[in-house]
Amino acid sequence: MLTRNRLLAGAAALVALSLGGPAIAQAPIKIGEMNSYKVFPAFLDPYKKGIELAVEEVNAAGGVLGRKIEVVSRDDNGNPGDAVRVAEELLSREGASFLIGTFPSNVGLAVADFAKQRKVLFIAAEPLTDKIVWDQGNAYTYRLRPSTYMQTAMLVPDAAKLAKKRWAIVYPNYEYGQSATAAFKKLLKEKQPDVEFVTEQAPPLGKIDAGAVAQALADAKPDAIFSSLFGPDLAKFVREGQQRGLFKGVEVFNILAGEPEYLDPLKEEAPDGWYVTGYPWADIKTPEHTKFLTAYQAKFKDYPRLGSVVGYSTVISAAEAIKKAGSLDQEKLIAAMSGLTLTTPFGVIQYRPIDHQSTMGAYVGRLGVKDGKGIMKEWRFVDGKDALPSDAEVQKMRPKN
Numbered sequence: 001m002l003t004r005n006r007l008l009a010g011a012a013a014l015v016a017l018s019l020g021g022p023a024i025a026q027a028p029i030k031i032g033e034m035n036s037y038k039v040f041p042a043f044l045d046p047y048k049k050g051i052e053l054a055v056e057e058v059n060a061a062g063g064v065l066g067r068k069i070e071v072v073s074r075d076d077n078g079n080p081g082d083a084v085r086v087a088e089e090l091l092s093r094e095g096a097s098f099l100i101g102t103f104p105s106n107v108g109l110a111v112a113d114f115a116k117q118r119k120v121l122f123i124a125a126e127p128l129t130d131k132i133v134w135d136q137g138n139a140y141t142y143r144l145r146p147s148t149y150m151q152t153a154m155l156v157p158d159a160a161k162l163a164k165k166r167w168a169i170v171y172p173n174y175e176y177g178q179s180a181t182a183a184f185k186k187l188l189k190e191k192q193p194d195v196e197f198v199t200e201q202a203p204p205l206g207k208i209d210a211g212a213v214a215q216a217l218a219d220a221k222p223d224a225i226f227s228s229l230f231g232p233d234l235a236k237f238v239r240e241g242q243q244r245g246l247f248k249g250v251e252v253f254n255i256l257a258g259e260p261e262y263l264d265p266l267k268e269e270a271p272d273g274w275y276v277t278g279y280p281w282a283d284i285k286t287p288e289h290t291k292f293l294t295a296y297q298a299k300f301k302d303y304p305r306l307g308s309v310v311g312y313s314t315v316i317s318a319a320e321a322i323k324k325a326g327s328l329d330q331e332k333l334i335a336a337m338s339g340l341t342l343t344t345p346f347g348v349i350q351y352r353p354i355d356h357q358s359t360m361g362a363y364v365g366r367l368g369v370k371d372g373k374g375i376m377k378e379w380r381f382v383d384g385k386d387a388l389p390s391d392a393e394v395q396k397m398r399p400k401n
Contacts, residue, residue, distance in 0.1 A: 029068070033100045033101040039104075040103050043231075048311060052299075053295060055070070074086040076102065097333075099111065104175070115140040124142065125144050128146075131179065148255070170203075199222070211240045213237060225250060271367055276365065296312075304345075309344070346361055354391055362381075
């Protein structure tokens with residue numbers, strides 16, 4: 001009887017172990033992700049595909065810490081308050097180990113502050129405001145994409161070479177557009193002290209009265225225009241500006257306008273000769289990009305947009321941070337992110353210890369039209385590390401962690 005009881009007890013223990021132990025050990029590591037999917041679908045639908053591809057690749061390679069990763073996504077409606085609520089739900093209800101994502105700069109700033117209060121890692125994927133790593137930077141927030149400062153710094157050398165004196169500016173009136181405008185004015189003034197900014201138009205995001213804006217710029221008779229418009233606002237501005245002859249004899253610089261998300265809808269209306277940052281995906285032949293492009297097209301039967309690269313690189317960043325930390329402890333994750341180096345479709349990047357900004361670069365060139373489609377021409381890649389201010393300037397701007 002004793003032997004039989006022992007056998008039964010042993011069998012029960014094995015059953016419990018098989019149901020409990022390994023199941024717990026193999027539970028996926030959850031990464032909480034929030035974004036404005038319904039508000040910015042042109043960018044974020046491809047971004048979500050980039051996330052899916054990265055998760056698949058990480059898990060096929062064995063995952064991290066012996067476990068698979070799972071990205072749990074929520075829509076933040078492009079609203080800072082909703083984003084903070086969603087972030088709390090991801091941590092408290094879903095058991096996410098840390099946070100990634102966000103698109104609008106005002107939402108990214110709200111989640112960065114939340115991460116600071118909760119003492120949890122937040123990898124900001126897309127918000128471009130300079131404040132997220134400088135003026136309002138904190139120990140728990142890191143940012144992937146090149147910022148408004150970085151992308152304007154990439155365009156300013158060409159702007160300065162033109163020596164145009166009278167500049168008009170148009171931007172979406174929220175944190176991203178305000179940040180881009182401030183950076184452009186500062187950087188161009190440094191290179192060209194006699195420059196004049198003759199007018200500024202700041203329409204609400206998604207609600208541009210493009211005809212009125214184009215006419216106001218034309219009335220100011222600028223030599224050149226700097227714009228940070230994107231999406232439907234950009235498309236409306238291009239069409240109204242062309243109809244009014246705004247761009248004839250006027251040089252135009254527009255960050256983001258070379259991204260397929262915003263360039264493709266313009267088709268043959270793409271404005272020839274504009275200076276832009278963007279993503280000439282079909283022409284990039286580096287080994288890192290070719291590998292990514294091949295995998296992306298095989299999985300989705302579609303070409304990548306810039307959002308695809310951002311989503312993919314954000315998840316790879318998260319996985320590499322976990323590997324380096326060897327733990328899900330927040331302080332160890334934060335330490336691992338500092339100086340983290342990894343390979344993305346745009347090459348090797350590093351998250352800088354000084355300000356938590358990654359050195360991801362961007363493609364800079366001019367717009368053209370080929371076979372009825374907008375393209376980037378005369379493009380070059382600018383490494384992000386070459387478009388950042390000095391360490392001394394960063395230390396003045398960024399609060400001590």
